[in-house]
Amino acid sequence: MLLMQNSGFCPLAGPLPFVPHGGAVATDLLIAPDPAWRPPLATVELDRLAVVEMIGNTPLLRLAKLERDLGLPTATELWLKAEWANPGGSIKDRTALAIIRAALADGELGHGRVLLDATSGNTGIAYAMLGAALGVPVELVVPGSASDERKRVLAAYGAEVTYSDPYDGSNGAIRLARRRAAEAPDRYFYADQYSNPANVAAHLTTTGPELWTQSGGRLTHLVAGLGTTGTLKGTGRYLKQRHPGVTLAAVQPAEAFHGIEGLKHLPTAIVPAIYDPTVPDLQLGVRTEEAFDFARRLARVEGLFAGTSTGANLAAAASVARDRTQRGEAAVIVAVAPDGGGRYLSTGLWET
């Protein structure tokens, strides 16, 4: 049986009473069965879930046509880590899995405790997906400005969603989730992806090793956007361990007012607790229009349909590539593609 919590037997609410050998059962020590009792979820069950098997080991793709389109020499290689291949459609499946695994191991989740977090969509979708498979209830605080596709996917997985003031963006969602967690600390496991060390560990143990292996240890540059900042920190830390010469390029929206979903303009955002400003070797700012244009270019040149933050990372990767080319230095540049383009169909991204 995969999920014990769905099984019919409902044991006692506490540990079994001690019954002396040969003695009678001390009935006054028996605790009445609690109908709400569920055995704790074990992390071993998590790893048996079909949907968990699908997380990670995403393709690393050489963008040979885009390289030509950008006029790069063959010594300057551009690669894309296709995170939309995860079952929930984004890199956040890794984050959510690591956060949930750690919380189950610590006993912070299970027993009907509700997973709560603020998210503009992808992490929420990942929580909702895993929560559905595990029988863990999920409550999300999502900015009202999140795209319709995301809202609908969350509804499909059965998560409970509260929409925060769209004018306050993701900062408003974070503040509302914090308030809700503080008001009912027993009811919630506040996953807090912006502060949770499991977010970093997810990339340290999966994304980083995958990239190193898939690139045959040839990777010279990692280009990743800053949202929770977990991807760059975890992946970057692993890559630096393997080769200290790897350059870590952080991508942020160039403006406070932007439309690059998932990325943060750190000077004006609530800075995530896990952010370590010493991690990036390079900081690159990308305008929203540039990100849109690169996402569209990827679709038209390579036939790869990715989201806005992928466009931003590629725009930044292209500038790194041009810089290396001008210096006459070879490079193997890997850009992270956090999600696919399908979740942005209702936005201005694909308008001509």
Added chain:
Amino acid sequence: MSDAGSIQVLIPTPLRRFTNGEARVSAEGVTVGELLSALDVRYPGLGTQVREADGQIRRFVNVFVNGENVRDRHGAETPVRPGDEVGIIPAMAGGR
């Protein structure tokens, strides 16, 4: 702060540095474009955040008139009247 004959404009957090922190301001105009121009006069820099040089609303910006996205109407040419409520929201406010 608001007078009866004017149009109320809701300002998202990242643009409030132009409006002295105000979340709601009032302005006049007969189209969304005029309204944004009037706002840019009073709060220099606000307009260029929302519009392209040619006056069109930037692709990632949604402007709502009484809850209806002007992209589904006439864009910057969408008419506005006193008493209307106009909202400015980036299409996808970041942070996953």
